[in-house]
Amino acid sequence: MLNIYLQLFIxxxxxxxxxxxxxxxxxxxxxxxxxxxxxxxxxEEFVDMLAVAQSMPGILAVNFSVAxxxxxxxxxxxxxxxxxxxxxxxxxxxxxxMFLTPDTIKNNETLNSIFKGIRPAVVALIVAPVLTxxxxxxxxxxxxxxxxxxxxxxxxxxxxxxxxxxxxxxxxIGGYVxxxxxxxxxxxxxxxx
Amino acid sequence: xNIYLKLILTYLKLGLFGFGGGYAMLSLIQxxxxxxxxxxxxxxxxxIVAISQMTPGPIGINSATYIGYTVTGGSVxxxxxxxxxxxVPPYILMLYASHFVHKHSESPIIKGVFMGLRPVVxxxxxSAALLLMNSDNFGSEIDECVKSVLICIxxxxxxxxxxxxxxxxxxxxxxxxYFIF
Numbered sequence: 062m063l064n065i066y067l068q069l070f071i072x073x074x075x076x077x078x079x080x081x082x083x084x085x086x087x088x089x090x091x092x093x094x095x096x097x098x099x100x101x102x103x104x105e106e107f108v109d110m111l112a113v114a115q116s117m118p119g120i121l122a123v124n125f126s127v128a129x130x131x132x133x134x135x136x137x138x139x140x141x142x143x144x145x146x147x148x149x150x151x152x153x154x155x156x157x158x159m160f161l162t163p164d165t166i167k168n169n170e171t172l173n174s175i176f177k178g179i180r181p182a183v184v185a186l187i188v189a190p191v192l193t194x195x196x197x198x199x200x201x202x203x204x205x206x207x208x209x210x211x212x213x214x215x216x217x218x219x220x221x222x223x224x225x226x227x228x229x230x231x232x233x234i235g236g237y238v239x240x241x242x243x244x245x246x247x248x249x250x251x252x253x254x
Numbered sequence: 255x256n257i258y259l260k261l262i263l264t265y266l267k268l269g270l271f272g273f274g275g276g277y278a279m280l281s282l283i284q285x286x287x288x289x290x291x292x293x294x295x296x297x298x299x300x301x302i303v304a305i306s307q308m309t310p311g312p313i314g315i316n317s318a319t320y321i322g323y324t325v326t327g328g329s330v331x332x333x334x335x336x337x338x339x340x341x342v343p344p345y346i347l348m349l350y351a352s353h354f355v356h357k358h359s360e361s362p363i364i365k366g367v368f369m370g371l372r373p374v375v376x377x378x379x380x381s382a383a384l385l386l387m388n389s390d391n392f393g394s395e396i397d398e399c400v401k402s403v404l405i406c407i408x409x410x411x412x413x414x415x416x417x418x419x420x421x422x423x424x425x426x427x428x429x430x431x432y433f434i435f
Binding site: 075077078079080081084085088089090093097105108109110111112113114115116117118119120121122123124127128131132136139143146147149150151153154155157158159163164166167171172173174175176177178179180181182183184185186187188189190191192193194195197198199200204207208209210211212213215216225226228229231232233234235236237238239240241244 | 312
């Protein structure tokens with residue numbers, strides 16, 4: 062059995078090394094490693110941690126690794142996980158900056174065709190977790206309107222309503238109000254019985 | 255002001271106000287490093303974005319490392335300074351938020367808030383997927399587009415219905431791209 066710190070580092074190094082196309086692309090990867098393979102957090106907790114990581118400023122992948130590392134082994138765990146996430150891109154970009162010019166990479170035919178293959182695959186890797194997180198979040202016929210509306214409004218690109226932060230705020234407040242109302246109703250019922 | 259100090263302050267700021275992940279951060283980064291400080295030209299910035307799309311890792315980290323290295327005249331220390339600076343503010347906030355949530359996970363307030371946030375998160379991921387379904391990722395010519403959609407569909411089937419590791423799917427898609435594009 063590997064040391065847990067080493068495990069955290071290797072797991073997030075792997076995630077950092079294969080995250081193409083921004084933060085959301087790594088959700089499928091993180092889910093596979095952190096939930097399915099290591100069982101470090103449960104499915105529902107995973108969605109909750111995503112919500113927190115998205116509500117904070119900064120880089121989603123780093124935020125998420127900090128949360129997982131901290132949950133497992135406190136500050137030291139978060140440090141190891143964050144380093145694992147950051148190092149692959151740091152090393153690769155530094156190597157490019159030191160030894161190559163941007164043009165050699167950009168105009169490389171082989172790299173270009175490889176990435177033409179990778180990009181649509183990355184999109185698929187973001188579509189898949191939409192469905193798996195919908196299951197974990199127990200989305201049903203009544204609540205499905207929320208993610209659909211959020212997705213379309215952000216996609217619309219319209220001013221104000223396309224800002225994701227708006228929905229995090231509204232979702233948090235809405236959930237709190239609904240939950241309070243639910244609790245009050247249950248109490249009422251119990252009172253009448 | 256010393257260039258290192260300027261670099262660190264700028265990236266601390268970017269880390270603190272960079273809400274909404276990679277691509278949302280791009281315009282903020284551009285404003286600071288191209289318009290405000292003139293550290294790199296717009297063409298260079300576009301190059302960095304293009305390279306970020308061809309290398310792994312979050313774009314926020316990639317740009318910090320590259321710009322930190324170039325504006326200090328090729329110093330690894332500059333690359334480290336900018337990269338660490340962009341990570342530190344969200345790191346601290348994330349630790350606090352994560353502790354707070356964990357400590358109060360049984361409170362009705364936190365429970366309610368997360369009940370509302372869960373469907374929103376699903377919507378956020380869906381919006382990211384929608385926004386990426388563009389000509390940058392699927393090509394602008396019919397022939398290229400058809401091949402890209404095919405790769406997307408096949409990858410989705412394997413990602414959703416099987417236990418094949420996503421990393422393997424990315425590697426296979428890259429190999430397929432090499433042969434068909």
